Amino acid sequence: MNHQPLRAACMQPDAAMEAVARAHQTRLTKPPGSLGRLEDAAVQLAALQRTARPRAGRVWISVFAADHGVADEGVSAFPQVVTGEMVRNFVAGGAAISVLARELGARLEVVNLGLVNDPGELDGVRRAVIAAASDNFCNGPAMTPAQLQAALAAGADSVAVALADGSDLFIGGEMGIANTTTATALACALLGLPPERLAGAGTGLDAAGIRHKASVVARALQRHAGAGDALEQLRCLGGFEIAALAGAFIAAAQAGLPVLVDGYITTVAALAAVRINPGVRPWLLFGHRSRERGHDAVLAALQAEPLLDLGMRLGEASGAAGAVPLLRLACALHATMATFEQAGVSDATGARG
Numbered sequence: 001m002n003h004q005p006l007r008a009a010c011m012q013p014d015a016a017m018e019a020v021a022r023a024h025q026t027r028l029t030k031p032p033g034s035l036g037r038l039e040d041a042a043v044q045l046a047a048l049q050r051t052a053r054p055r056a057g058r059v060w061i062s063v064f065a066a067d068h069g070v071a072d073e074g075v076s077a078f079p080q081v082v083t084g085e086m087v088r089n090f091v092a093g094g095a096a097i098s099v100l101a102r103e104l105g106a107r108l109e110v111v112n113l114g115l116v117n118d119p120g121e122l123d124g125v126r127r128a129v130i131a132a133a134s135d136n137f138c139n140g141p142a143m144t145p146a147q148l149q150a151a152l153a154a155g156a157d158s159v160a161v162a163l164a165d166g167s168d169l170f171i172g173g174e175m176g177i178a179n180t181t182t183a184t185a186l187a188c189a190l191l192g193l194p195p196e197r198l199a200g201a202g203t204g205l206d207a208a209g210i211r212h213k214a215s216v217v218a219r220a221l222q223r224h225a226g227a228g229d230a231l232e233q234l235r236c237l238g239g240f241e242i243a244a245l246a247g248a249f250i251a252a253a254q255a256g257l258p259v260l261v262d263g264y265i266t267t268v269a270a271l272a273a274v275r276i277n278p279g280v281r282p283w284l285l286f287g288h289r290s291r292e293r294g295h296d297a298v299l300a301a302l303q304a305e306p307l308l309d310l311g312m313r314l315g316e317a318s319g320a321a322g323a324v325p326l327l328r329l330a331c332a333l334h335a336t337m338a339t340f341e342q343a344g345v346s347d348a349t350g351a352r353g
């Protein structure tokens with residue numbers, strides 16, 4: 001599929017519709033602002049979807065799966081074969097995101113970008129295999145330029161399919177053992193932060209494991225200190241699924257499809273996307289605050305206020321999926337609450353509708 005260049009303009013949110021939606025919220029039978037971020041979410045979706053009736057009914061979820069050479073450094077509590085095993089589990093229906101997608105009536109697509117333990121052709125898995133794994137970025141760049149472009153394009157391909165399916169909202173998820181290390185390396189490079197600030201437990205490292213992970217990231221940062229812009233940092237320190245997520249977020253913003261961001265890893269991908277193309281930022285809503293140590297700093301860099309804080313630290317798009325019911329409620333409130341006038345309720349000025 002042909003895609004727009006990465007730095008091509010993104011769609012602009014509809015400022016007039018945003019003003020209409022904000023004014024409508026003040027006419028609903030409640031003190032202004034009393035529905036908090038549910039109001040903000042409905043207004044943001046109205047501006048993005050260019051409609052007085054924002055929707056979150058039809059949800060598309062793409063889970064991008066890939067293995068990471070840096071797993072060789074012993075940075076995960078789990079073995080690398082789990083990535084491929086979980087891909088099977090996603091489409092067999094047993095993973096957390098499988099259950100959440102089913103409950104939401106969301107479309108779930110799994111994208112295989114390269115797995116050491118490749119499950120082969122499977123129903124529900126789109127093959128976009130680049131290599132068995134990205135290279136260990138402690139020894140050299142994680143990806144060649146061609147591999148980076150292939151990963152970015154695979155993400156944009158998912159957005160094209162989501163658009164063709166009439167989606168109201170795009171959610172990207174990830175699966176890749178060791179990818180909290182990759183996300184940490186990339187975030188440290190993008191934000192100029194030390195590894196100890198962002199390195200966390202991932203799938204369950206203890207304190208010594210986290211110290212080792214931070215030292216691996218420090219080595220990688222030293223090796224790639226010369227990586228110039230965000231795109232080059234993504235190539236040197238990213239992974240196939242993180243690049244696919246960045247490509248998807250850029251393509252969604254260019255096409256005018258709102259994105260609901262998941263946890264730590266996807267937020268780092270979103271940060272890379274925004275650094276590559278700043279027009280992406282207005283198209284991002286944030287589902288949840290992950291318990292993973294580095295998530296707060298990355299959210300702060302994006303000035304993001306997630307909807308949920310449930311102590312989740314899974315990935316797979318699970319935190320974003322968990323926020324979908326709230327977005328649906330926000331849209332229903334916006335569309336169907338009575339106004340002061342309709343209900344004959346007096347407003348703050350004492351005027352009875």
Ligand SMILES: Cc1cc2ncn([C@H]3O[C@H](COP(=O)(O)O)[C@@H](O)[C@H]3O)c2cc1C
Nearest residue numbers: 076078174175176177178179180202203315
């Ligand atoms: C069974 C299982 C299911 C998962 N689903 C998501 N992840 C999450 O954990 C991994 C990142 O953590 P680390 O960097 O510590 O390897 C990613 O695959 C992520 O999506 C899982 C991890 C496991 C073990």
Ligand SMILES: O=C(O)c1cccnc1
Nearest residue numbers: 263264265290313314315
């Ligand atoms: O927040 C996340 O995305 C996350 C945290 C830990 C492990 N995997 C994913």
